Amino acid sequence: MPGKTLYDKIWDSHLVATESDGTSLLYIDLHLIHEVTSPQAFAGLRAAGRAVRRPDLMLAVADHNTPTLKQDAGIAAVADGEARLQLETLDRNVAEAGVEYFPMGDVRNGIVHVVGPEQGRTQPGMTIVCGDSHTSTHGAFGALAFGIGTSEVEHVMATQTLRARKAKNMRVRFEGAPARGVYAKDYVLAMIGAIGMGGGTGHVIEYDGPAIRALSMEARMTVCNMSIEAGARAGLIAPDENTFRYLMGRAGAPKGGAWQEALLYWKTLHADPDCVWDAEHTIDVSSLAPQVTWGTNPGQVCGVDETIPSPDEYEEAIQRDTARRALAYMGLESGQKLEGLKIDRVFIGSCTNARIEDLRVVAEIVKGARVAAGVRALVVPGSGLVRAQAEEEELDRIFIDAGFEWREPGCSMCLGMNPDIAAPGERVASTSNRNFEGRQGRGARTHLMSPASAAAAALAGAITDVRGMQ
Amino acid sequence: MKPFTTLTAPAAPLPIANLDTDQIIPKQFLATVERTGLAKGLFYDLRFDEEGREKPDCPLNQSAFADAQILIAGANFGCGSSREHAPWALADFGIRALIAPSFADIFYNNCFNNGLLPIVLPQGAVDELMAEAKGANHVFVVDLAKQIVSAPSGKTFNFDIDPGRKRKLLEGLDDIGLSLKREEDIARFEDLRRIGAAWRR
Numbered sequence: 001m002p003g004k005t006l007y008d009k010i011w012d013s014h015l016v017a018t019e020s021d022g023t024s025l026l027y028i029d030l031h032l033i034h035e036v037t038s039p040q041a042f043a044g045l046r047a048a049g050r051a052v053r054r055p056d057l058m059l060a061v062a063d064h065n066t067p068t069l070k071q072d073a074g075i076a077a078v079a080d081g082e083a084r085l086q087l088e089t090l091d092r093n094v095a096e097a098g099v100e101y102f103p104m105g106d107v108r109n110g111i112v113h114v115v116g117p118e119q120g121r122t123q124p125g126m127t128i129v130c131g132d133s134h135t136s137t138h139g140a141f142g143a144l145a146f147g148i149g150t151s152e153v154e155h156v157m158a159t160q161t162l163r164a165r166k167a168k169n170m171r172v173r174f175e176g177a178p179a180r181g182v183y184a185k186d187y188v189l190a191m192i193g194a195i196g197m198g199g200g201t202g203h204v205i206e207y208d209g210p211a212i213r214a215l216s217m218e219a220r221m222t223v224c225n226m227s228i229e230a231g232a233r234a235g236l237i238a239p240d241e242n243t244f245r246y247l248m249g250r251a252g253a254p255k256g257g258a259w260q261e262a263l264l265y266w267k268t269l270h271a272d273p274d275c276v277w278d279a280e281h282t283i284d285v286s287s288l289a290p291q292v293t294w295g296t297n298p299g300q301v302c303g304v305d306e307t308i309p310s311p312d313e314y315e316e317a318i319q320r321d322t323a324r325r326a327l328a329y330m331g332l333e334s335g336q337k338l339e340g341l342k343i344d345r346v347f348i349g350s351c352t353n354a355r356i357e358d359l360r361v362v363a364e365i366v367k368g369a370r371v372a373a374g375v376r377a378l379v380v381p382g383s384g385l386v387r388a389q390a391e392e393e394e395l396d397r398i399f400i401d402a403g404f405e406w407r408e409p410g411c412s413m414c415l416g417m418n419p420d421i422a423a424p425g426e427r428v429a430s431t432s433n434r435n436f437e438g439r440q441g442r443g444a445r446t447h448l449m450s451p452a453s454a455a456a457a458a459l460a461g462a463i464t465d466v467r468g469m470q
Numbered sequence: 471m472k473p474f475t476t477l478t479a480p481a482a483p484l485p486i487a488n489l490d491t492d493q494i495i496p497k498q499f500l501a502t503v504e505r506t507g508l509a510k511g512l513f514y515d516l517r518f519d520e521e522g523r524e525k526p527d528c529p530l531n532q533s534a535f536a537d538a539q540i541l542i543a544g545a546n547f548g549c550g551s552s553r554e555h556a557p558w559a560l561a562d563f564g565i566r567a568l569i570a571p572s573f574a575d576i577f578y579n580n581c582f583n584n585g586l587l588p589i590v591l592p593q594g595a596v597d598e599l600m601a602e603a604k605g606a607n608h609v610f611v612v613d614l615a616k617q618i619v620s621a622p623s624g625k626t627f628n629f630d631i632d633p634g635r636k637r638k639l640l641e642g643l644d645d646i647g648l649s650l651k652r653e654e655d656i657a658r659f660e661d662l663r664r665i666g667a668a669w670r671r
């Protein structure tokens with residue numbers, strides 16, 4: 001029998017039962033919830049007279065629709081009535097069920113995928129779910145983590161299990177060492193460009209190779225975060241010393257003898273040398289330029305020094321059509337250079353790139369400089385703790401002096417559910433994960449890039465090759 | 471959940487690939503605590519202009535497709551966010567079946583929890599069905615038990631579906647009810663995995 005992949009191992013160790021039709025019942029170790037995809041699940045439980053089975057295996061935050069200004073005024077001050085109702089409903093539901101909760105304004109509050117790891121609740125070998133597609137972020141710790149729908153949120157609440165079908169195994173190896181100015185965000189954008197936004201569908205991706213091993217935990221989270229943008233069910237990275245060092249001493253991490261026990265187990269969490277991959281890809285990061293998306297899906301991406309491809313270069317009619325549609329929406333033409341394209345807004349934030357290392361990179365580039373005239377630039381930290389750390393390092397002064405707005409934590413302009421949205425036709429340099437039509441506001445034109453590239457764009461007022469600025 | 475057996479209904483063509491969940495149901499409609507009432511937001515930016523007026527070129531606004539219960543679309547339908555608001559909005563609009571060359575995983579899964587049948591057919595077959603849907607007669611028949619889609623011309627296409635998911639739709643099964651029957655298995659599993667693993671809750 002061939003060896004197992006890391007995904008195989010985690011799957012097998014969480015299998016509670018398999019039904020006669022092949023459906024598996026998978027045990028869930030950590031269930032993260034937020035205000036937008038949980039209210040209907042709690043309502044469903046209540047209607048059926050069912051209880052939350054293991055509230056101790058849950059963690060709740062408010063993040064998707066929270067304003068990023070004046071959070072200490074509380075939920076009552078949230079202007080949008082529907083958003084306020086969702087926040088109030090979460091408050092009530094978690095109190096009733098006895099779920100640990102970091103409400104808006106708590107220093108531990110923030111984007112759910114920043115908070116879980118920060119609190120040490122995300123650990124190797126776990127199964128982690130959340131009603132949010134970017135749950136794949138937690139895979140950076142060697143956990144099997146993925147997004148689920150609200151009906152499944154209700155199912156996990158009632159049973160602490162999920163009815164699931166096993167996905168296929170894909171490995172993506174990142175080789176080489178990156179040039180200065182090239183980051184984890186560039187790795188994963190290049191990968192999505194190479195395999196396409198549906199390239200990972202039906203698979204769980206395991207990332208490996210020297211370039212992955214050299215990444216910090218925060219950078220690994222950036223890579224795993226965008227697994228879903230390639231259509232993958234989840235993305236994961238086998239844990240190593242980096243992982244253990246990050247976790248040690250965090251609030252939710254095991255302590256003392258339990259830590260030693262956990263460590264022994266965690267060290268078994270890697271693919272066997274003789275395992276079989278259903279698909280494999282290799283990306284050489286040494287030849288990568290900073291990546292910038294030109295279209296309306298994350299796979300429509302190229303190096304900042306390249307020109308926008310022609311729709312005719314695509315093999316299939318539907319891809320040509322998709323590219324034409326994207327260019328029309330983005331107000332761009334094939335053959336055009338991305339570098340020099342004027343931008344109206346900059347968004348530094350999201351579960352992809354709003355951790356302290358991201359903010360340090362931005363601060364280093366914008367220190368002592370000014371955001372270009374006419375550009376509105378936002379920094380939205382991923383959590384209250386990231387914000388506090390940044391303020392301790394006086395990064396906030398650097399941002400404010402450079403002309404950035406320094407906000408309170410939340411998902412913010414990544415999906416524009418709160419007041420932070422762009423106007424029609426505005427071009428946004430964004431460190432988030434999706435450049436879909438209308439995502440950051442109707443008619444808004446999103447260019448995804450790394451925090452360094454976004455910082456460079458803010459100063460130049462245009463898409464810029466950050467390699468020339470560092 | 472309402473069972474899905476056979477469906478005889480008009481199909482509307484949406485020949486666009488990668489119709490993501492942000493397009494299916496934009497963010498401004500997500501701030502709700504209900505599963506219903508989302509039809510107004512379905513494909514909002516495709517159906518309405520900036521002043522909120524219907525766009526006449528969108529098939530979903532045309533009288534011929536007013537009673538559509540089937541959508542025929544491009545590849546990778548439902549990519550993006552996990553929001554179940556997407557299948558809720560489709561169901562609220564009256565859609566019961568979707569036909570496309572491929573679907574994104576989370577969206578595909580969410581459909582079955584809402585009595586919605588996503589049918590995967592090869593691109594060539596979808597192109598043929600799309601062309602028929604644009605014709606004068608666009609009433610299609612979907613037979614889940616037999617796993618067949620019949621086009622207005624009489625041409626039929628067989629599709630694959632996982633047996634567990636098929637049964638769930640045919641019988642309108644409640645997953646939670648089924649899983650709760652496994653309570654003993656779940657409790658035993660929890661006890662066993664804490665042995666020698668004090669770090670686990």
